[in-house]
Structure formats: structure tokens, C-alpha cells
Amino acid sequence: MASTQTSYVRTQMIAAEPPPPGVTGVAHWLKTNLFATTKDTILTVIALLLLAWYVPQMLNWLFFDAQWTGTDRTFCATVVQSGGSQPEGWSGACWAFIGSRFDQFIFGRYPIDERWRPTLVGISFVALLVPLLIPKVPYKGWNAILLFAVLPIVSFFLLVGGVFGLRHVETSLWGGLMVTLILSFVGMAVSFPLGILLALGRRSPMPVIKTLCVTFIEIVRGVPLITVLFMASVMLPLFMPQGVTVDRFLRALIGFSIFASAYMAEVIRGGLQAIPKGQYEGADSLGFSYWQKTGLIVLPQAIKIVIPGIVNTFIGMFKDTSLVSIIGMFDLLGIIRQNFADVSWASPVTPLTGLIFAGFVFWIFCFGMSRYSMFVERRLDTGHKR
Amino acid sequence: MAAPASMASGRTERPPSSLLNDPKIRGIIYQVVTALVFIALIYFIWTNTLENLRRANIASGFGFLSGRAGFDLGQSLIAFSSDSTYARALYVGFLNTLLVAFTGIITATVLGFIIGIGRLSKNWLIAKLSTAYVEIFRNIPPLLVIFFWYSGVLAVLPGVRESIALPFGSYLNNRGFAFPKPVFAEGFWLVLAALLAAIVLSLVLRRYSLNRRMATGRGVPILWPSIAMIVAFPVIAYVIMGAPLSFDYPVAGTFNLTGGSVVGPEFISLYLALSFYTASFIAEIVRGGIRAVPRGQSEAAEALGLRQGYTTRFVVVPQAMRIIIPPLTSQYLNLTKNSTLAIAIGYADLVSVGGTILNQSGHPIEIVAIWMVVYLSISLLTSLFMNWFNSRMALVER
Numbered sequence: 001m002a003s004t005q006t007s008y009v010r011t012q013m014i015a016a017e018p019p020p021p022g023v024t025g026v027a028h029w030l031k032t033n034l035f036a037t038t039k040d041t042i043l044t045v046i047a048l049l050l051l052a053w054y055v056p057q058m059l060n061w062l063f064f065d066a067q068w069t070g071t072d073r074t075f076c077a078t079v080v081q082s083g084g085s086q087p088e089g090w091s092g093a094c095w096a097f098i099g100s101r102f103d104q105f106i107f108g109r110y111p112i113d114e115r116w117r118p119t120l121v122g123i124s125f126v127a128l129l130v131p132l133l134i135p136k137v138p139y140k141g142w143n144a145i146l147l148f149a150v151l152p153i154v155s156f157f158l159l160v161g162g163v164f165g166l167r168h169v170e171t172s173l174w175g176g177l178m179v180t181l182i183l184s185f186v187g188m189a190v191s192f193p194l195g196i197l198l199a200l201g202r203r204s205p206m207p208v209i210k211t212l213c214v215t216f217i218e219i220v221r222g223v224p225l226i227t228v229l230f231m232a233s234v235m236l237p238l239f240m241p242q243g244v245t246v247d248r249f250l251r252a253l254i255g256f257s258i259f260a261s262a263y264m265a266e267v268i269r270g271g272l273q274a275i276p277k278g279q280y281e282g283a284d285s286l287g288f289s290y291w292q293k294t295g296l297i298v299l300p301q302a303i304k305i306v307i308p309g310i311v312n313t314f315i316g317m318f319k320d321t322s323l324v325s326i327i328g329m330f331d332l333l334g335i336i337r338q339n340f341a342d343v344s345w346a347s348p349v350t351p352l353t354g355l356i357f358a359g360f361v362f363w364i365f366c367f368g369m370s371r372y373s374m375f376v377e378r379r380l381d382t383g384h385k386r
Numbered sequence: 387m388a389a390p391a392s393m394a395s396g397r398t399e400r401p402p403s404s405l406l407n408d409p410k411i412r413g414i415i416y417q418v419v420t421a422l423v424f425i426a427l428i429y430f431i432w433t434n435t436l437e438n439l440r441r442a443n444i445a446s447g448f449g450f451l452s453g454r455a456g457f458d459l460g461q462s463l464i465a466f467s468s469d470s471t472y473a474r475a476l477y478v479g480f481l482n483t484l485l486v487a488f489t490g491i492i493t494a495t496v497l498g499f500i501i502g503i504g505r506l507s508k509n510w511l512i513a514k515l516s517t518a519y520v521e522i523f524r525n526i527p528p529l530l531v532i533f534f535w536y537s538g539v540l541a542v543l544p545g546v547r548e549s550i551a552l553p554f555g556s557y558l559n560n561r562g563f564a565f566p567k568p569v570f571a572e573g574f575w576l577v578l579a580a581l582l583a584a585i586v587l588s589l590v591l592r593r594y595s596l597n598r599r600m601a602t603g604r605g606v607p608i609l610w611p612s613i614a615m616i617v618a619f620p621v622i623a624y625v626i627m628g629a630p631l632s633f634d635y636p637v638a639g640t641f642n643l644t645g646g647s648v649v650g651p652e653f654i655s656l657y658l659a660l661s662f663y664t665a666s667f668i669a670e671i672v673r674g675g676i677r678a679v680p681r682g683q684s685e686a687a688e689a690l691g692l693r694q695g696y697t698t699r700f701v702v703v704p705q706a707m708r709i710i711i712p713p714l715t716s717q718y719l720n721l722t723k724n725s726t727l728a729i730a731i732g733y734a735d736l737v738s739v740g741g742t743i744l745n746q747s748g749h750p751i752e753i754v755a756i757w758m759v760v761y762l763s764i765s766l767l768t769s770l771f772m773n774w775f776n777s778r779m780a781l782v783e784r
Contacts, residue, residue, distance in 0.1 A: 033510035040509045047511050208417035212424060219758070222765040224723035226737055227757045234750040238438045239431045319527035326730050333530055340537060352538035359526045359534070366525035 062356075065092030071100065077347040084347065094353045097345050104339070105357075108175015108330050114167060118178050121155045125185075133372065135379060148189055171249035175330035177361065179249075183256055183321040183331065188314055190257040195264025200294065202269055213265070220262035225323055229255045233327045252324050260317050267309040271302030304380050311373035315366045322362075333358050435751070442748075450747050451476070457742055459734040461650050472743050479739030480760060486656055486735065487722040493661035494721060495714075498668025505673045516669065523666035528724050531663050535655035536731045555635040563654060566633035567647040573627035580623035581616065588612035652733035656725065664721045668714065675710035676702065708779055715772035719765055736760060 022028055034044045067075050067086070076094035077084025098105070107115050128147040131137040159182075162168035174182075201213035220228065232255025236246055246254075275298055283293035303310070325334030336354040339345060439446055451473040458468050462478040463485065504516035523531070541560060544550065549559040556565035592608050599605035624631070636648070679702050687697040728735040737757060744753045 033508070036508060043507075043509055044511050047515060206413050206417045208421050212420065219762065222762040223758050224726040224737070224761060226726040226729065227754060227761065230737075230741070230744075230750075230757075231754050234744065235754060238435045238750065241434050242437065242441070315525070319525075322527040322529045323727070325529075326727075333527065333533070337533065337537075348542045351541065352534075355530060355534050355538050359530050362527055362530065363522070363525045367521065370525070 061091065062093050065090065066095050067092060068095050069099070070094075070096030072344045073347050073350070076345070076349055091349060093356065094345075094347065094349045097339075097350050097353055098357050101339055101345075104176060105332060105335055106177045108178060108335055109173045110175070110178070111167070111169060111173065114161070114169060117158045117161070117166070117169075121151075121158055122178075122181075124151060124154075125181075152186075152189070171247055174249065175335045177332045179324070179329065180318075180321045180331045183253065183324065184314075184318045186253050187256050187260045187317045187321075191260035191264040191313075191317070192310075194257070194261040195268050196299065198261060198265035199268040199272055202265065203272055217262045217265050220259055221266065225256075225259050225320055226326060228259045229323060229327050231255065232258070249329065252327065252329055256317075256321070256324070259320075260313070263313050263316070264310070267306050267313055268302065270309060271304075271306035272298065274305050275302055307377055307380065308373055311369055315369050318365055318369070319362065332361060444748055446749070446751065448752055450749055450752070453747065455743075456746070459739065460732065461653060461734055472747070475739050475743065476736065476756065479734055479736040482653075482728075482733065483722070483725055483735040483737075486653065486660065486725050486728070486733070490657055490660040490664065490721050490725065491718050493657070494664035494668055494717075497661060497665035499672050501665060502669035502672025503676070505669065506676060520666045520669050523663055524670070528659060528663040529727050529730060531659035532655055532727055532731060535658050536651060540651040540655055555633075557636055560651065562648050562650040564636040564648045566635045569632045569634050571630040571632065573630040576623045576627050577620045577630065580619040584612075584615040584619040587615055650733075652728070652731050655731060656728050656733050660721050660724055663724070664717055667717050667720075671710055671713045671717065672706075675706040678709050679705045704779070708776075711772065711776045711779060715769060715776075718772075719768055722764055722768070723761065 022031075035041045070076065074085050075096050076086070078086045078088055078090050080088060103112075103115070107118055110118060125147075128143060128151060132140065132143045132147060137143075157163055158166070159174070160169060160171070198213050198217060201209050202217060204210050204213070229252065232251045233248070236251050236254065240246060279297055279301065280293065283297040288296070321331055322333040324331050325337065330338060336358050340351050340354065452471050454468075455470050455472050455475045456468050457475075459466055459475065459478055461482060463481045464474075464478060466474060466478050501516045501519055504512050505520065507513050507516070540562075543558060543560040546559050546561060549557040549564075552558055554566060556563065558564075588608070588611075591606070591611060595605040595608050683701055683705065684697050687701040692701070725735060726737040729738040729741055732738065740753045740757055744750055
């Protein structure tokens, strides 16, 4: 059999021919991706012209013409602008302003001698958060307990002080990125469980509980965050008995958490609705109680489905923290804006520089969160994909 | 009623202690407890509030609204002076909110659709630029975008004397944007009537063409006749009535621009920021909607021999719109709610005016109640309208 001659079968392979000209390489890529049709060519040329016009200007403003060092406004103002040192017609970013006020942007007016306390809280927060976010690190349960139960209590005493020989620091002195992060962390940590409860309540067959939850969610979602914050800051003191005062910062926290919970509830409700009825019935047939059914069967699946929605809500909350500057607190944006009015740094380029810096900080956090959510989504996507 | 009765009869043999284990009874107990706690909370808040108001000597009620405002508003669509009432001030604020929300929604929609389609473009450069836009604006707070325009761009424009002259006799300076104000003379109504007639006739023509196409397979041209009518009718009316429209141009004086209409930097920065910010979200919705239409749909359309434009218009877009509209509604509502950020830069919207009144007259409960009622009604009306629109667009299923 082996000796059978099959003359029509090739015994020697012919070397692969090179691809015909024009289907590979840079030229082909340009042809298909940038200049495929006349319309594409026109669009590409317009876009390239715009880029060629604006990008060098932006780079110049941001980096090459920027003032990187300096101690006061004279470094960032031109000669005609009362006592500046820059030549006429100069315009560039004033990074010196950011550099000299950096500590303030992070800590607000927190006393300088006590700034190790927020720093310590920040370091331990990062040290607990990073292992929680990396899937391979073990002891997730203990880690979560430390982060969501122990750390808030420790941080509270560390930041507020007044015990263990620590100096008491008024919350009115808090500010900067510290406030932004505290607000968003507390908002997230409170809104998640509260949102789950509200979502379960909204789907409850008991009319009283359902009505209360629906009313709460719809009213809070129907009004802007500003009105909720105003309500918390102006009306909450009216609701309390005589002599009970609620700290300003706490009021903002309460308003913020209420608002976030309502949004979180709707996201989680979406997940609950997506769970097939068979899952509920299966749990019932196993004889599970309501809380066993919810906690062990329904919620784990529901939350997995809505992770993108939850992270989007978190991102929205992080951005919304900037609104507390309107009710007189100094978060990152608030404290940067407060510095615009500072005579020692007032110049035409200071506001733009400060805002670009704030935008960059917010952007880094939000972009990081959205990328991490994509990563988790891909990891948890355990199947049903054909 | 039959099922519970039989269940109840089945339970008669159980000891009475299992009454607590009956889910129905337990449900009632839970609800009664919840209701009691809720009522107690309301009572607690109510008595405290009354007590606090009495102590602070604040008369509650909406009577204060007819008092004299005593402050001026930067921008108002109706006549307003400091002698007007609080109620009128709130009304001005409400109109301003509607103005910025309406203009913002239109711009954000147009921009969002362009960028969303741009992200799907086969042109690499356009797709990347659109992606960069979305990723930048989605991830920074809207308040920051407002300040970017307000303190970063508009505040450093030249002063009134060095106003930047723009085409059509308009000017841009750090006090805002001044443009020619149209002055309608008598007889302008005929121009409007002619425009309206042209639009109605175009619609009639379209309906006629559609019917004919259904009957004979061949329609009549509609695009060019419609454009011709819409342009020609008003022009003819304009000429007949002897040019009833003139413009009041802003004139650069020594200290200020006189004449014309001026929109302040507050409105411009709020409008631009809301449009740019919301456009990034709308772009994502549009992209998701178009991508959600199965490829088989456009392939089938091609197989039927439909042209590219027809495939887009009659196959892809109608199906994509069904997916796009519900989230688009919530973006419109978000934009309206974000317009309350006006308070940060002093644009006289409802919340900003309300805040001023709150500080002046000290009626927090009434003001917050007005805010809530207004925004809740806007939310409700918008979602009602969009639901109606959505049901018209929805797939007609058997």
C-alpha cells in the first residue's frame, strides 16, 4: 500500500508567494483606514488639519511655555498684568501654582502638624483596597471586613481626634481630595447595602413596604442632587429636636448617601428582574427561607449581572462629590476654586491651570474605575456565551 | 379565593403556634410594624419642625411669595425688576431652567449622534477622535466643565472695549455674546404663516407620494419641491409685506455695547458645558443602539438590493432608535437636573433664584417643596412624552 504511486500528489511544497502588492503594509492600512472613499479622505484631511492646528498649541500651553517653578503670581503673569515677569503676550500653564498649593489641594485646611493622620488613613486604605481588587490575593472576606468595618471606625477616630490624646480637628477644616475620597467612599459603602434593601423592598409583595420604597426611590431620583443636598443642609437641622446639632460634613454625607442609595436601588432592581423565575422557584423547592434564597441564590447572580451599572453609579457618585462645594464645603474642586481668589496667585492663567489639574485628578479616578469594571466583567463572565 | 381557603382548611390540624409561621400573617405583621415606625418618624420630624419654626419665629405657608423680591436677576426672558414679587422671580428662574435645558438637549443630541456615529466609522482617525472625546468628557464632573468655560475661557476674554468682532455684527467679550436683535415690524405674521403653509404642504405632498408609491410602486419627487416651497413661500411673503424684519445691531460705545441682545457668560458656559458633557453619554447610547442591530438585518437589506442609504434609513435606524430612546430619555432628564449646577456660577435658574430667596426670607421648607414639585413634574412629563414617543416607535408585534 505504501509503495502505491500517486503521481498527482505533490511531494514537495512550494514556498509561499508574497501577498499581492497593495494588501499589506502601511500603504494598505492607510488606504483602508483613512482614505477608503472620497468622503473618508475629506474627513481625514479635515481632522488632520484641525489636529495640526490645535495639538501644537495645546502642547505649547501645557508643557513648553508652561511655568513650572515659582513662588507667587509674578511668575505667571505678564509685564502688563501689574508686576508680572513674563513677556507681553505670554500664555502658558502655571504649574508652579499647583506645586505650591499641592498640600492644600490634598488635605484642605487640616492642621499641618496633624496631616500624618489623613496620610496614614490614606495609606491603609490603599493597602487594604489593592489586595481586595486583585483577584488572586486570598483572604477576601477578612480583607473586606477590615476595609468596610474596621477602617471606617479607625479612620473616624484618627481624622476627628479628641480621643487617645489626639487633637480634635473640626470637620470645617477638612478639605481637598481627602473630602472627595471620604464622601465617595462613604457614599459607596452606605448606598450599596441600602440600595439592595430598597430594591428588594420595591419587588416585595407587601404593599406597604413596596409603596414606601417606590415613593422614596422615585422622589429622590426625580429631583436634582443639589436639592437633596440643600434639603440635608438646611432642613435636617429643622427636623432635629432642640439642642441636637448635626455636623455640616455629616449632613452632606447623609444627603449624598440618600441620593446614591436611590440610584443604586434601581441598578440592582435591574439585576433582580433579570434573574429567571426558575431560580426563585428552585430555591423555594429546596426549602430556603426568604433571606437564604435572596442571599445565596438571587443576589449573587443579580449583582454579577449589574456590575457595569454599579460601577457606573460609583463613577457618577465620584463626580457628584464636586457638588458639595455649592453648599459651602471644600472638596478638591472647591478648594482649587477658592485659591483662584487668592491674591498671591491671581493671574489670567491660574483658573485654567487649576481646573485642568482638577479635571486630570477626577479623570484618573473615573477612568481607572471604568477600566477595572471592564476587567471584572470579563473575569466574571462565566458562560452562556455561544 | 378557592386556593387560600383550601390551604387554610389544610392547616386546621396544626397547633395554633404556627400562626406566626404563616407567611400571610407575618407579612401583615411586618407591614404594620413598618407603617408604625414610618408614622412615628414623620410625627417626630413634624413636631420638631413645628417647634423649631415657632422658636425661630418663622411663619410657614406660601404667603411670602407675594413679597417684594428686592434683587435683580442677570438674565430673564420676561420683564423683571427688583420690585417684582418672589413668585415672579421663581417664574423667571423656571423659564431660565427650561431655556438652558431645551437648548442644551438639542445641541447635546446633535453632537452626541455625530460622535456616536463617528465612533463606529471605518475611518480610523475619526473613530479614535470620537473615542477620545467620549472618554475625556464622560470621566470629569459636569461642574468642572462649567467652570472650565466660565473661569477658564470666558472670563479671560477681552473686556468690552476690545470686544472680538464676529460675523453678522455680533461681538464676544467677557460680559457675554452680543448679537443683532431681530425687530419684527407689522406684517411679519404673514412670513410665519407662509412658512407654516409651506411645511404643511410638504407634509401633504409626502403623504400623497407615499400613497402613490403604495398603489403604483412609483412615488413623486418630494425633497426638492419641499425645499423650494419652504424657501420660496416666506421669501415671497417677505417681499410682498415690504421687508417687515429689521435688526437692531449692537454698537460698540465707549464703555459698553449698546443695542442688540446679549446672553451672559453664565448662560453660555452652562449651555456649552451641559451640551458637551451630555453629548458624551448620548454618543455611547447611540453607538450601543446601532451596534445592537444584528448584522443579518443590514445583510438582508443588501440581499434585497436596497441601496446603502435606504438600508440605513429604513432598516438600521428604525431598529436602533427603539434601543436608543429609553436611555436617551434619562439623559435628557439628567441634563435638566444638571442644569441646577447653574447656582455655582450664578445663572438665574430655578434653584439659584430659590437659593437667594431662601437666604433672604428664610422659608426653607416651602422653597425646597417648590423645587421638588417642579423637578418631579418635569421628570414625569418628560417620561410621559418619551413613553408615548417610544410606543409609537416600538416594534409592532403580532
